[in-house]
Amino acid sequence: MFDLFKSGSGEHPDDVKGIRHALLQFVKQELQKAEGGEGANIKGLSIYINCASAERQVYEAAVFTEDPDQLKNEIQRISDDYSLDLPTNWALTISFDDAFPDDAVKMQNLPVALFVKTKTHFVKQQATAYVKALSGKTLQLSYVISSEGGKYNIGRDEKAQSDEGYFRTNHIAFPSESDDERNKYISRQHAHIEWNKNLAKFVIFADEGGIPPRNKVKLRSALTEKIVKLHATQIGQELEEGDQIILGESVVLEFSFQQQNHE
Structure with a gap:
């Protein structure tokens, strides 16, 4: 399966399956360099893609x-098949349009680069962020969250029975007793935010009460203005400065690294 394309060849796949096979072949070759327990x-x-807008x-x-x-999961399968021993908590990030890092390995036949993060690339990072309701009413005007604070649950009422x-x-x-009608559409266990130390970023996850068909969690990027829906509890989305977390139909939280002003 993974020998369909060679990263050093002149082949330039241009369809979804061909690009995916070529990318996985490339990842496999790079990971095999870490054989012998180094995985x-x-x-x-981190996968970086700088394709033309028409190919996006x-x-x-x-x-x-x-x-x-x-x-x-596809990359994990490669690791398992070739005994590359990736750790259980390894992280994958995909970036479009970002410059390739100097240490990244570039594919010869696709506008793609791979950066393998190892323990030597990581130092302990800490962060503090602020979350404020732009619509809907929370118990506090704003909330401070920390990389050291664990998981921050989001939902209706401070103590809620599942x-x-x-x-x-x-x-x-x-709070349920709020005069803001929008609060009624928030689930008791709607979502949570936690710090991912491998990514060095805060990540938002939908919880059981925040996924279809029961409810919704969406994230609007401040940078691209794109909206991403969270369809499953195990897949999170990284939070960036100014991103908006949309709960249900009309409740909106703003995420920021800048301290919120109380109005």
């Missing part, structure tokens, strides 16, 4: 941008 030192893989849709489909865990009977603490809470 355990890999913290993550094809490349997005090739790397499963709608469901990035699919590509990660369908299974246990009580959950919502650190970012929308």
